[in-house]
Amino acid sequence: MKARTRWDAVCTVEDLVPESGIAVWTENGPVAVFYLPHRLPALFAISHTDPFSGANVLARGITGDLKGEPIVASPLYKQHFSLRTGVCLEDDTVSVKTYPVLLDGNRIRLEVQATQQQPQAA
Template sequence: MKTANQWNIVCTVDDLVPESGIAVWTPDGPVAIFYIPYRLPALFAISHTDPFSGTNVLARGITGDLKGEPVVASPLYKQHFSLVTGQCLENEDVKVKTYRVLLDGNAVRLEIRTASFEAVAA
């Protein structure tokens, strides 16, 4: 099995809300895209699923900065997740998946790893 990277268009710049997140559906499941215009990079993407509750709510969390680290606070139990690494700041054993994201003209693209299968000669 080989893996490949695929850059999917998930939304446009017009869909983004400054200092907030939006949820998008991808082949990898729900992803939260955050737009923090005063930071470089300004776009961040993490799993939309809160690992403590199992619900898709992280895009609705409050963004902020803890000791220079851009974070989102889960709207349910208030844990903070790094927008750079996905690490939960209150529990070192918990981490959400992060994604590479970029702006391509007006399109926001998200990198999704896909698996492809090779036929094996018998």
Template sequence: MRTTSQWDIVCTVDDLVPESGIAVWTPEGPVAIFYIPHRLPALFAISHTDPFSGANVLARGITGDLKGEPVVASPLYKQHFNLVTGQCLEDDSVKVRTYRVLLDGKAVRLEVSKAKTLVEAA
């Protein structure tokens, strides 16, 4: 079975905060979008849900760089998640979902399943 996808607009570049994240709501669940303008690519998207607590908080984490890789530290228990792969650096058995995200003019687009449509941006 093939899964098809589409690129939904979830926010605009004006909604983004440099070196930080914002949360958007999709039919697939909450997603954290991070804007790190000094990196290429500058946009990253991962699940907003912290797998250790179950709370939707990852967009509020502190971004940084560990061993040359962009990361976010969970604001609750401080685990670091690689923004490219979703891998938890402190626990190899834990990974958050990553999403493809791109800037289209001023629109930020997120790849979601085609059967689902954008509900709202948070």
């Protein structure tokens, strides 16, 4: 079956915090949305779940860049994750899922996998 995606509106510009992240709930689980106004692109979305602890906390990490790569540092054990690729800088065998994100007027939209299955022929 072909995977279907949808662009879901998850929040508005007013919900974002400049240079930091917020968490939203999607059909694919919790996602962290970061707004870095001094970069282009300025919006990033990655899974909110820290793979090292299993806790939903990545939106609460400190953002910045390391050697030019936009990153967030996990607030629990301080590993850095690329906001572009989701790869952990300290251990490239670990990564978090990234989500395409766009600004649609005042709304922030994420591209999520539709979990609703198509009716199948018996």
